[in-house]
């Protein structure tokens with residue numbers, strides 16, 4: 624039975640990538656989550672909002688900011704029926720306006736994490752984890768063990784960083 628779940632949110636489309644705009648067919652966090660899955664053999668779940676965010680970076684930023692100001696509840700397409708069997712939850716997300724996207728807050732509100740080890744991983748373009756770890760502590764009773772910030776534009780070369788994270792945390796499934 625797998626002890627680790629990787630739950631991630633990611634947004635494809637136009638993004639600000641290493642100082643310039645670039646259209647990503649697969650978002651940075653999704654690529655990171657897939658690499659981590661290959662390293663750990665963990666189960667993987669994509670946190671998908673029902674709504675579609677604008678493809679263009681600026682429009683997406685505006686919408687995300689408005690949501691954040693309202694503490695909006697962003698509905699998700701689906702949920703895992705249970706997370707009971709997992710000891711470890713890797714929560715991967717892009718930094719949106721200094722914290723987690725609202726859809727990740729929705730995911731967090733849905734389950735009881737009190738007996739889980741939580742490993743937040745944030746992809747970003749300069750803010751690092753932002754306030755996301757503090758925000759996570761506020762809304763999630765899990766035991767936040769260790770976190771990792773990876774620059775979105777460096778995900779494709781982050782293999783050794785991710786491998787170290789896996790060995791330091793022991794989140795690999797046997």
Ligand SMILES: Cc1cc2nc3c(=O)[nH]c(=O)nc-3n(C[C@H](O)[C@H](O)[C@H](O)COP(=O)(O)O)c2cc1C
Nearest residue numbers: 633634650651652717718720721746748749750775
């Ligand atoms: C709506 C939005 C808000 C963002 N806000 C920040 C931010 O506050 N700080 C930062 O460093 N990067 C910010 N970024 C950049 C993303 O965090 C970064 O490109 C991330 O790797 C995107 O991951 P994704 O492709 O999986 O969605 C923002 C991007 C978007 C689309």
